[in-house]
Amino acid sequence: METILQGVLLGGLYGLFALGLSLMFGVMRLTNTAHGDFIILGSFATLSVISTGLTPIQSLFVTLPIAWLLGYALQRYVLNGTLGKDPLPSLVVTFGLSIVTQNFLLELFSADPRSIETDGFNTRGWALTESISIGVLPVMILVLAVSTTIFLQLLFKYTSIGRSFRAVSDDPEIAELMGLNSKKVYALATGLAFVLMSISGSLQGMRTTVSPSDGPMLLLFAFEAVIIGGMGSFWGTLAGAMLLGIAQQIGFRWDPGWGIWCGHMVFLLILILRPQGLFPKTRG
């Protein structure tokens, strides 16, 4: 019972990781292999900003606009040129970015794991029963993950930005004929994805330690959550993340060496038994 609860809470964090990946793939069919490294970049950005004396909440006002600008500029001036039927250019470029980001962080912050100081907030917990207690931070992360999912779903369904996201996703050429600039829309989507990555990066840094080489692992978790959940649905992604979190927690409880392995196995099983994912549907 406690394992499942912890798994759901962990899944909340993975959900936040995965929503950005899901967003970028959904809007422009771009597989961002540097996703995990950008999350870690977010952790270290928050860490640096906090070390100047700001509180974690205040630091968001610095890191989030930077993340948005970085994402927007990266998509507009670099990644847009790599899109197309052939997946190779975008994969090579994002994979190159992954290596650059990873080694840049290694150069600046060394390989030591660090965590973001929250004055003990990360260890505070609520006792549910005699034996089970849950952390305040993980619950907060879960609430944030659910509200972000609702936010994205509403954004895609009701706003004009969401409509343009869906339009360029369905057919960029027709969308351009209707007066949209698909390159700008792509850049907006990546900007939004980067904000999500930055938030989830700082949360990861508060919840546990981060080190520059963690990126690929987070990418794989995010990716698994997207595939388990089924492409094209933010709720599916969140559910996939929960399932992944639960699988890993059960594995960890059984034997710490097999925790992540169990998560991977659930992913492979879903891929064999239900390749379209658990909740496939088109958005909107």
Added chain:
Amino acid sequence: MTQAEFQVIRSHPSSNALSLFAFLMVSIAASLPLWGESSWMREFVEIACYFIFAMMWNLLAGYGGMVSIGQQVFFGLGGYIMLICGNFLGVNPFIAILIGAVFAGLFAIPISVIAFRLQGGYFAIGTWVISEVARLSISNAQFVGGGSGTSLTALRGIDKATRESTTYWMALFCVVLSIWLVYLFLRSKQGLALLAIRDNEVAAQSQGIAVSRMKLAVYVVAAIGAGLAGALYFVGNLRISPDAAFSVNWSAFAIFMVVIGGIGRIEGPIIGALIFWALNKFFSDYGTWYLIGLGLLAIFTTIFFKQGLWGYVQQRWGWTLFPISRKLQTMGGR
């Protein structure tokens, strides 16, 4: 018009010159153990493994259209199977290299069942997950040393000079073999089918090409090659660990070599491996900055020189060392 008025041209002056040059080079290279230093041989073995691995990545991505970041799974499996054959079954490690390669190919069949459910970018990351599963599984397998790895003890009885020159010859043999096999494969009917699939899968299928069988064949061949590289590498290295064997860096370096040299051409990984070797020799002491440079170079090449270095040369001067294309020339009226 009769058929005799046409001729299919399959070679090029530069390619004919190359066959002679290559024969000379290989003969000189084969005699290296007689006059060279042992550090040269070690270096050659290492770069040979990188090259074979890159060659197979090129076959998979450049010709098969399957971009994978998980080819290291076959590299590691090749290495571990070689080790198990050598250490536990008493097979001569040099023969075990070939067994490792064959088994890597056999493993590719069940792996493809899972991996082929994903396409494009998701295939790339999916194969990476599979490789991680292999790494974590072997990390928990105590009989091969678990996470900290183990040594290849089967070569203990052989003296250093014999071991090094045999490893070197084996590496040279594997390099020639893999270039030759890929070249023949691409010149064959199957190779033509493969190019057709790469250019347009639906059109190829409509012409009667068995697309899925062809893709599986390429995946298996690429796995055999990657397994060969892995088994060879760990015979040269004498020590294996899951983190080294299943490291994503193998794929990263292969991607770098292929992209720099030129994807979808046999010359690409050869040029790429030479550049990589030179960069590695002179700049690898810079550690993180060196890797940042490699990453930026790969990004830059992908955006501005999509065809890579050899692609540029080919377009500019029309050179081709490994002619796999078919050119139709009209004989009559000239």
